[in-house]
Amino acid sequence: MAYRYVAAVLACGTASLALAQDRAPDGRRYLSQPLVTSIYTADPSAHVFNGKIYIYPSHDVPTETPDDDLGNQYAMHDYRVLKMDKIxxxxxxxxxxxxxxxxxxxxxxxxxxxxxxxxxxxxxxFPARDKTKDKNGLGKFMVGVATSKSPMGPFKAEPKPIAGAFSMDPAVFTDSDGKSYLYFGGIWGGQLQRWKNGTFDPNGSDTDLGQDTKPALTGKVARLNPDMKSLAETPHDAVILDEAGKPVLGGDHDKRFFEASWMFKRGGHYYYTYSTGDTHFLNYATGTSPYGPFTYRGHIMNPVQGWTTHHSIIETGGKWWLFYADTQLSGKNHLRNVKLTELTFNADGTIKTIDPLVK
Incomplete structure (x- = not known):
């Protein structure tokens, strides 16, 4: 039960943010419990380095800023790495x-x-707003890179963002041939809709969700140079196709890309996974190249408690694992907690949909 979980954490000397409740407000039970309760964490990017699991989350912080479509309530200002020896x-x-x-x-x-x-x-x-100002008084989101000799940091940032990359939600995939690819992009607060012509339009629309009959905006992908700090090419569209082989339309909110790209490879197939944003699904599409196009296959996870759904997927210990976040500890969209659960595949390579809240 959740109360016993938090009691165990407290017994280890870690301060708890709040007692985790067993059930959501609608009465359903949480499938998993928070990995940590001493800080709020979200958007977990998990990796196995030297046999250990390292999770790179965003670090949510309290703020009085009200919720809005630009995400101003997500006021994170630093990173802290989570580590565990095994699941x-x-x-x-x-x-x-x-x-x-x-x-x-x-x-x-x-x-x-x-x-x-x-x-x-x-x-x-990492993404962050730069020091320019748009019509809302906000900088544009760019993608930066920092380096360290330790997986826990501290990291030293490069003096400038990565040229050619923009928006938010960077994710790096290294293929079996050693080539690495950077995926990025997110609409609304992530400003991807302002980069339609390859340059930033500070006065552009804050949403493209009215383009229901046009192909949906896509995430971006570009191969990294060997230095892992720069792009080797102009970014490509990570196109998602529907079952008929046509680009998913902007009006198909249950299938379209919104943010949170994550790539993994299994059985020779590339799994491009992402969040649908306003409909709160985690989805996946598959292809034969890290560039795509990718054919939509279904939902990885149904909506969690809270507005945003951002995830990662790794294989370790002979099993596959999904890392995600919800708002169990706080009940507030901008104060989240990282969780994990096992990911299972059907014989044909499709993923069994996970319910984060169960009866």
């Missing part, structure tokens, strides 16, 4: 790995990050 083992919360004040080009809102490793160096990829 089910105690979780260590690391010290501050990178703060926005240590990033020369950034002004605020360090949202969902990711990480990668190559040749003795760990790379932290």
């Amino acid at each position: 089910g083992a105690p979780v260590t919360v690391g010290p501050v790995a990178l703060d926005v004040r240590q990033v020369p080009w950034a002004s605020q809102q360090m949202w969902a990050p990711d990480a990668a490793y190559k040749n003795g160096t760990y790379y932290l990829y």
